Amino acid sequence: MVKKPITIGPHHFSKKGDAAAFLKAMLHKYDVGDKVSTGDAEVLLAALALHPDATAKMGPGITHFSVRSADFGSKCFWVNRVDGSSEKFSYKACSQLGWAEPVIKQVLTNALPVQLSDYGLYDIHQSGVLG
Structure with missing residues (x-):
């Protein structure tokens, strides 16, 4: 099997x-x-942003991430949105989609009024996430 490199933020991995x-x-x-x-x-x-349902998971914007209980006594990451809603997401789904990089900027640019105000990141463009 051929290794497929993947980049997640500032981290580069030789395989998924x-x-x-x-x-x-x-x-x-x-x-x-x-x-x-x-x-x-x-x-x-x-x-x-690499998740297959990224736009839906991000919703109207993100205030912060947390770790909460998930199915069958496990734990997972949760996205907490500006409208007060939250939803769990699988890191495994995110790490399997290295091919999606061209889509990422479109998702981040068009679908995210991300307000990570709890982290001092007022706008995704100011945070440097888009490069």
């Missing part, structure tokens, strides 16, 4: 499995109920 392992380790450094740190939030925003 390494990206998944990185995101898994990030998830497991938090306890259920924790708010994700500013640095990790920027990585998660870039990862979420």
Whole structure:
């Protein structure tokens, strides 16, 4: 099987499995109920842009990410939106879509009035996520 490199934010991985392992380790450094740190939030925003349902998951904008309970006693990342709603997302789905990079800027540019105000990031363009 050919290795497929993937980039998630500032992190470059030689294969998708390494990206998944990185995101898994990030998830497991938090306890259920924790708010994700500013640095990790920027990585998660870039990862979420790779999710097959990125636009729906991001909704009207994101205030912050957290770790909460998921199915069958597991835990996962949750996106918390500006309208007060929240939704879980799979880091595994994000790390499997390295091919989606051309779509990412379109999603981030057109579908995100992301307000990561809790992290001091007032606009996705100001945060440097778009490069």
